[in-house]
Amino acid sequence: MNNAAPAQLTFRAVVLAIVLAVVLSAANAYLGLFAGLTIATAIPAAVVSMGVLRLLGGGTILENNIVQTGASAGSSIAAGVIFTIPALVIMGYWPDFKYWWVLGIAGLGGLLGVLFSVPLRRSMIVEDPLPFPEGKAAAEVLKAGENPGPGMKILGISAAIGGLVKLAAASGLRIFPDAWAQSAYVGSSKVTAFIGTNLSPALLGVGYIVGLNVGIVVLSGAILSWHIAIPLYQAFFLSGNPDLAASLASASSSDAAFAIWGSQIRYLGVGAMLIGGVWTLFSLRKSLLNGVKSGFAAARKSSGPALAETERDLPMKWMLIALIAFTLPLLGLYQAIVGQWHVSIPMTIIMIVAGFLFVSVSAYLAGLIGSSNNPVSGITISTILFASVVLVLLLGKDGLTPVGIGGAPLGAVAAIMIGAVVCCAAAVGGDNLQDLKAGYLVGATPWKQQLMLGIGAFSCALIMAPVLNLLAHAYGIGAPTAEHPNSLAAPQANLMASVARGLFGGELPWTMIALGAGVGAAIIAIDEWLKKTGKRFRVPVLAAAIGIYLPLELMVPIFLGGLLAHLVERFHKLRADDEEGRDRVHRPGVLFAAGLITGEALMGIAIAVPIVVSGQGDVLALPLGGFAETWATLSAWVGLFVLFLVGLLMYRIGKKGEPAAKS
Template sequence: MSQLTLRAALLGIMLAMILAGANAYLALFAGLTVSASIPAAVVSMAILRALARGSILENNIVQTAASAGESIAAGVIFTLPALVLLGYWDSFPYWWVVFIAGIGGLLGVLITVPLRHALIHGMDLPFPEGRATAEVLRAGHGQAGAGMGMLLIGVVVGGATKLAESGLRLWQATGEVAAQVGQTVFYAGANLSPALLAVGYIVGFNIAVLVFAGGLFAWGVVVPLYALVHGLPPADTPLDAAWSLWSEQIRYMGVGAMLVGGLWALWAMRDSLVAGLQRIGGTSVLGGEGDLPRWLLGGLGLVLIVPMFVFYAGLLDSAVAAVPLTLMMLVAAGLFSAVAAYMAGLVGSSNNPVSGVTIATILITALLLLWLFGDDTLGPVAAILVGAVVCCAAAIGGDNMQDLKAGAILGAAPWQQQLAQMLGVASSVCVLAPVLSLLLNAYGIGVPTEAHPDPLPAPQASLMAAVAGGVFGGDLPWSMVGLGALVAVALIAADEWLRRAGSDFRLPVLAVAVGIYLPLSLSVPIALGGLMALLAGQRPVQGSGLLAAAGLITGEALMGIGLAVPIVVSGDRDVLAVAGVSLGPWPGLVIMLALCAWLARIRPGTSREQG
């Protein structure tokens, strides 16, 4: 059956470029991107059906290429604006952006090839968006006939909710409150996103409750204790104080936990990884149902590594200094692409803490540079440039693994998907520099100025700049990083005890680390969705509930991308807002409760994973 056809490649390239540009704005504005696999699958089916009915595997190729646009946008937006904030750039040089993002993205594809068999076939990971994408494609091609109705209901509800909340601004996206009690502060909040509820439903109760537990520990235990010991930071309200404590101190616990948890995850799946490395490239030519051949992967790897070495040598004006920097980039790209791929299988691409592993990379690189060369004015810049490559690699690694999981369910040829991912990377990097320069000139980024008093916040890039500068300035919260590492060690020990005791309940440390790193408001709807799956008796691989949840993700994602267009064109964030309407979070809360009741009543359907 045809897969990587000319029309599929061209359509995938076009969608990758569009999704990259749209998500660039969203990432700068809100600090997140919209997962593109499911929206790309829906758009692909609509376009190919209008031209001439495409096969399900052809549509899968389109979404594989197109989803690279969102991932590359995340890798670039989370890191490169930090160079503007550090004063190194005053715009986004076109070829620099293409070079850095392109090499990082292609490395991400190469690194995930030996991981594919280990993560998809060797471990019992839910891959929520990969499974949802496969279900969407099967529903659209009549393989899950009755479930198409569930999918469409979810699409309409998710899209309408996103339009009313983010476009028309009829209610707040998050309901949250904080109270000062003596010398400390307590916080509670929940994001009212149907997509987050759906993600929790898909990943299942075990993972969802652990993500929530990490958030509850960070916000409900560590934040109040830290305030009690060190005092409250200057803030207008208790809510501002709670957020300030978490973002400036407690969040770094997640960085330490992810460092230890990532290393442990790689060690735990070492046998599967070695088997995967031995398995790839069994043939010396393209074809069949396996991965890209080993000779091609090795050749591409060398082609990518050599120019990065030359680039770092030119930046530091030293070939000797470029050696450890290039080695650091390679080790971090390999390690954190694997971690991101594992995390994508665990909690999905939308909740994959790519910015967290990038912070870890920048932290380690900055320490290495400080140790080797001392207080160098180029140290923070070099650390960001290493982090940018790693961030793009990790973002693509997680996205690629979701696509490969969808392909495994549908019976696609992995090597064709891997080529499609490369096409998506190569095309999407071409549009990001002009879009970023446009947004910088129109709104400003990060720091308010007289010309741009209300800039795009760029939260991740601001954090990257703070970490890189903080290492050389000596003001990083090392105690929080260390505490996170200790928490990870304790969780690993507890999980090993449960494993040896034969318990079905497990404690994957990275799931808890995600909860520590994410705002608690995001963890709450994920946990609620997992509870609804438990009440419905719905396993993550089953059809009716999965299609409903996939529809909610699809509708919200498509609407989120669509809303970015009039905002960017008009230059007004509130271009669609209804004036004079302020209903607070209550309508969103009512909708979330109604969706909970709906999902809890859906019984497992007949659509099951195949292949």
């Protein structure tokens, strides 16, 4: 009888994991810059792994688990990078994304995230287990992997749909625009009434994955911004800003709304994010302390008697050696920026301490609400705020010294660098614990998963700079310009740049930020009341802040996707507390949504290549000749109809989900 352990860390599993990690990280980079959100990729990666390994002769459940572990690094590294590093270009420190710097920040930050999360596994997964909903869902997919064919088919079809719609839109063939919108001035005070939606299937998919609760919250934040705050500002406060009022004197209603939002109202979202990040840390203070204590206690236990394979983590001795080895290059990186050892050494210490603390926070939040809803941006804001205060004390007036081609303040650049490393570490740390939960449920070896995640994270870091440069040259990143009127918004990176510059002499609308902090505090109070009264519906402050900070048209399809997910639940008559049934029902819909996101994002990257090579944004546009003017009036409605068809297909596939078992 053969009692050999099932294969896990095989060559083919490692190669497949790296390929999927690179592809999914590129897709998530595009999605994050476009919509300010990334999605967890473990479940799509698990389905693809099961299909590919079956074609290669069949794979074990533990091989498939290794593949989804490495591949899931694609979402975490992408989030860590696009939330922070574009701020260095937005501030004018870099003209473009420097390959070795991006690799150093993302690669070392990701590896630190793996190391910092290892001591937390036993406390959060074994001794005092947290739910880790996405890890549990990934384990269920792996266990049900006897027939991956239907899942592969759904992923393939939806990826093709997402890619074709993106190709047909404004960046490609220009058959229809990226958004449908209507606006008009109303009333004697000429306030703007604005409605609209982006026509992206990927955003519809994001909404299906995050669900109706988050969809309602982000749309409510956008309504607060666009239907309440902007009209109020136009009616009562625009006259107090004569420069802005003069620039809007002959503007269209839509241009006026976007100008007021861009210069004033979106900073309500900044204030809400700031208070949300601080609240996240404060509310988790006890859990954080307990998690760190139990993590070190578990690490001491692991050096004792021989453990079973399913309990073996990476050895603590080698982890400490690796920590030192990874920290020294970061010290050199900070020294290269500030040129002062009495500053670069404290910067490195802040990074190490904040990294470990926030990896613990990220892991805890991933255990409660999943990696997709993990407020890594709030964690990063807190890091940048704390680092900025320390740097102000250390650098003084030297912190205002302009550096880089655009003259960004030295202190702001240094704070962003710290935040970038911590953000990558926190994103990877939360993802690592999610994968380790799935591995725990299927009987995997922890150290092999931890090693695979490190390989996957570093592989993703290798391609981040080229992908970012390609997207920046083709679409633009940050504020719209004449060359790139529909640039990728990069909302978190813009926020990080604004906060860092504001603390080092930059001009910010502090009144709006203070009002936003008040709005955030009110949202937190409402959410705490909902929590105490046992309500299922919650109001996460960072989700609301994202809604305030981003254009309304991006939030509408996210809400619609969440509504479709809710209608699927209603069709299957799920109980409100039936999480297991909900996972089974939504699996086909989640795969369809993930395919839409991946297909659209990869097509967006593919379209960027001919745009960059030719230097023409309309290189792929269809020649419509004399029909162009007529088509321009109809095209947005065609795009709206296409989005409706995609949503209808998503609902029909969701209805075919496996119904929950009746009790």
